[in-house]
């Protein structure tokens with residue numbers, strides 16, 4: 275059961291007095307001088323807390339876990355360990371116009387507003403609008419920071435990696451991202467668009483001509499996409515030093531899988547990079563009406579299922595979860611909303627069953643299903659692989675599907691996923707999941723096909739097996755051209771960023 279966090283916070287807020295009177299000093303002594311008064315406290319959380327997702331730890335629990343692992347949650351930007359819990363978000367991509375001015379403003383205008391992990395854990399310490407920042411390789415160079423961060427994917431950017439990632443060329447790329455003109459991204463999040471817009475306007479005015487907006491992605495929010503992709507964000511890893519009580523089935527990863535310089539990150543990097551994280555951003559356009567039409571036209575035919583149920587089953591098997599979030603591994607034929615909404619059960623599976631052969635059986639979950647490709651669990655043996663994990667922190671964008679779009683099976687307004695993944699090593703994280711697992715027709719077994727949701731073969735047709743539980747060798751061909759899969763991809767270049775710790779911003783990037 276979810277805590278009535280907002281009510282608790284409201285009571286606290288009323289007792290605490292008027293918001294504008296509040297001025298909290300950061301507990302981190304290193305940052306005391308740099309961080310000014312926080313914005314007024316809020317009465318309603320800026321994060322969402324869906325039943326299907328595990329709760330965030332309380333401040334007390336996270337602080338205890340962090341102290342045992344020597345992690346400083348006051349120094350880590352709030353987005354990195356939180357996951358897909360944003361209510362509304364705006365990505366503001368900028369270029370640095372004047373390095374000296376920008377550094378000064380970074381220290382005086384941005385740093386005091388950056389939301390830390392600790393602050394996000396309790397409504398009473400959350401700001402009205404959450405702000406985080408990350409820099410691209412060209413952005414660090416623009417700030418005269420020439421140290422190598424030891425990550426070639428970050429240094430090169432995704433535009434250079436285009437062919438390797440199986441993307442169908444740059445034809446769908448957002449033009450502003452071609453080249454190296456994007457120096458960084460500001461992440462604004464809140465519970466209302468008005469809050470975000472006010473914060474953007476106020477920061478723009480404070481920053482003056484030191485930087486310029488290159489591109490922004492907004493209209494973001496918890497959009498109920500009528501596809502099996504609705505319940506994104508259920509399964510994120512539990513991070514040692516942050517997640518106090520992992521849910522059953524949650525992957526347990528070292529802090530160094532997500533945070534640079536922490537235990538488990540074996541790459542040598544400059545000391546100032548400690549507690550930062552690499553942020554991979556992808557704007558993934560989704561053609562939802564077209565996707566739904568494909569499901570309607572290709573139901574899985576099984577005795578006892580209506581055509582509509584057969585269509586739902588196909589969608590659920592492509593993702594590996596039903597619309598409710600229930601995993602097909604535990605609910606193979608019908609959705610089970612109670613299972614989907616229960617974080618103590620909806621992640622508690624390994625694909626292994628005593629009555630089936632793990633290496634061949636696909637009656638429950640296809641090998642190609644999105645969640646099996648991106649987290650193969652027992653397929654790679656036990657204990658589970660602990661290296662190739664990411665913290666997903668994206669958000670759906672765009673409007674609901676309109677009646678006209680649904681009736682015509684044609685998208686007229688763009689919508690999709692603003693994909694964000696944090697990791698300490700892009701080659702082990704996003705790039706590995708995308709390239710070595712999702713894009714490989716032979717992972718986890720020969721001939722299973724690519725991931726039907728995100729796998730790509732440079733625009734070529736994709737043949738997938740295992741989607742029909744009654745015939746595991748039956749092939750499903752996902753076409754290219756204007757199909758929903760091809761144009762699922764609308765990618766951004768130079769979209770790998772580094773989200774530094776607050777002390778790195780203070781001691782290295784703004785001086």
Ligand code: HEM
Pocket residue numbers: 502503504505506507508509510556558559560593595644645646648649664666690691693704707708712727728
């Ligand atoms: C439009 C694109 C995408 C859609 C619609 C999508 C949708 C989903 C959905 C519905 C889930 C299941 C809910 C959950 O476990 O949180 C999921 C899980 C996941 N996705 Fe995606 N996703 C997309 C892109 C990506 C990309 C680009 C990657 C990384 C390369 C990725 C990696 C993962 C991972 C690691 C999981 C969790 C698997 C697990 O722990 O069981 N996704 N995604």
